[in-house]
Amino acid sequence: MTQSKTTRREKLAFDNPEALQTLIGSNNGRLKLIERTSGAQVNLRGNEITIEGDEASVDTAKSALEQLYDLALNGKALSSDDVVRAVQLLKGDSGGASIQGVFGETILTPRTGRPIAPKGAQQKKYVDLVRANDIMFAIGPAGTGKTYLAVALAVRALLDKQIRRIILTRPAVEAGERLGFLPGTLEEKVDPYLRPLYDALHDMIDADKLERFMTDGTIEIAPLAFMRGRTLSGSFIILDEAQNTTPAQMKMFLTRMGFDSKAVITGDITQTDLPRGERSGLRDALDLVDDIRGIGVVEFTDADVVRHPLVAALIRAYDKRDRAKFEQREQRSPGGDNAPAVPPASGSDGID
Numbered sequence: 001m002t003q004s005k006t007t008r009r010e011k012l013a014f015d016n017p018e019a020l021q022t023l024i025g026s027n028n029g030r031l032k033l034i035e036r037t038s039g040a041q042v043n044l045r046g047n048e049i050t051i052e053g054d055e056a057s058v059d060t061a062k063s064a065l066e067q068l069y070d071l072a073l074n075g076k077a078l079s080s081d082d083v084v085r086a087v088q089l090l091k092g093d094s095g096g097a098s099i100q101g102v103f104g105e106t107i108l109t110p111r112t113g114r115p116i117a118p119k120g121a122q123q124k125k126y127v128d129l130v131r132a133n134d135i136m137f138a139i140g141p142a143g144t145g146k147t148y149l150a151v152a153l154a155v156r157a158l159l160d161k162q163i164r165r166i167i168l169t170r171p172a173v174e175a176g177e178r179l180g181f182l183p184g185t186l187e188e189k190v191d192p193y194l195r196p197l198y199d200a201l202h203d204m205i206d207a208d209k210l211e212r213f214m215t216d217g218t219i220e221i222a223p224l225a226f227m228r229g230r231t232l233s234g235s236f237i238i239l240d241e242a243q244n245t246t247p248a249q250m251k252m253f254l255t256r257m258g259f260d261s262k263a264v265i266t267g268d269i270t271q272t273d274l275p276r277g278e279r280s281g282l283r284d285a286l287d288l289v290d291d292i293r294g295i296g297v298v299e300f301t302d303a304d305v306v307r308h309p310l311v312a313a314l315i316r317a318y319d320k321r322d323r324a325k326f327e328q329r330e331q332r333s334p335g336g337d338n339a340p341a342v343p344p345a346s347g348s349d350g351i352d
Contacts, residue, residue: 008049019072030083037087067099107152116152127296133296138266141302146266151200154236164234168197171224171244182243233258242267242282248279
């Protein structure tokens with residue numbers, strides 16, 4: 001005989017109508033998200049919410065409702081994304097996780113737009129590690145916020161006068177040695193490779209101020225090759241798409257750091273555009289930096305994707321397909337130095 005799960009029922013009352021409306025959303029849309037993500041049944045009647053389901057799902061939904069309501073009472077404008085990430089954070093937890101501890105910290109508040117803050121436990125860990133270390137490696141698939149949060153932290157440090165300038169760089173792999181043969185000025189040639197970094201800055205800084213920063217060199221966006229021979233002091237330096245560096249390029253970049261500087265290196269070690277047989281400088285560096293004090297590493301997975309929920313599902317689908325191809329290829333021939341240690345995941349689409 002199959003035993004049925006024990007059903008538990010909880011009832012919560014919320015006294016503040018405005019905070020309750022923020023919590024439940026238009027047409028109770030956020031309640032439906034909590035129900036779908038937690039697995040519990042959630043029903044609203046008046047100012048009371050009833051939760052019904054198994055022990056784990058009820059605990060998750062109850063904790064999410066209580067903590068999100070507290071955030072709403074404190075004036076936080078909740079989004080559907082916040083609600084889903086909050087429930088995911090609490091899932092499987094014994095009650096010790098704090099949504100406030102993760103979502104309550106604002107890195108930057110643009111003049112127009114939503115405040116920029118961590119959207120999950122792994123992003124909060126990332127932000128804390130960037131602050132605690134002079135060099136930080138952030139590894140993972142597209143959509144996990146690696147580069148976007150790094151840019152936000154850099155802008156925050158600049159506005160707080162902790163640094164004098166921001167330097168953003170990426171390798172222009174596809175142009176390679178053929179860069180000089182492309183039409184247009186040098187800026188026009190490299191602009192497509194750097195456009196995602198411009199887009200992130202435009203999200204965070206007023207257009208007039210950003211133009212002034214770019215003109216006077218306070219913010220510099222340049223291809224990686226332009227870093228050679230420089231010493232970068234008092235700077236927040238971000239290397240994006242680092243999986244497309246060679247070991248020599250990565251060594252060159254890491255040794256550019258001067259005093260009072262911080263470097264963040266982001267990339268996806270499962271995805272590289274380097275020629276076959278060329279070892280990724282990101283993978284090479286990760287093999288070398290173990291146990292070096294002042295260097296941090298954080299790894300994201302598809303579970304940390306903070307875009308539309310379908311993006312994470314698509315990443316898993318592509319990963320499953322590519323894993324099968326990878327295993328078939330490995331059976332036919334041994335992998336070279338550039339062969340990924342794990343099957344390739346979905347490719348990066350620019351800003352992470």
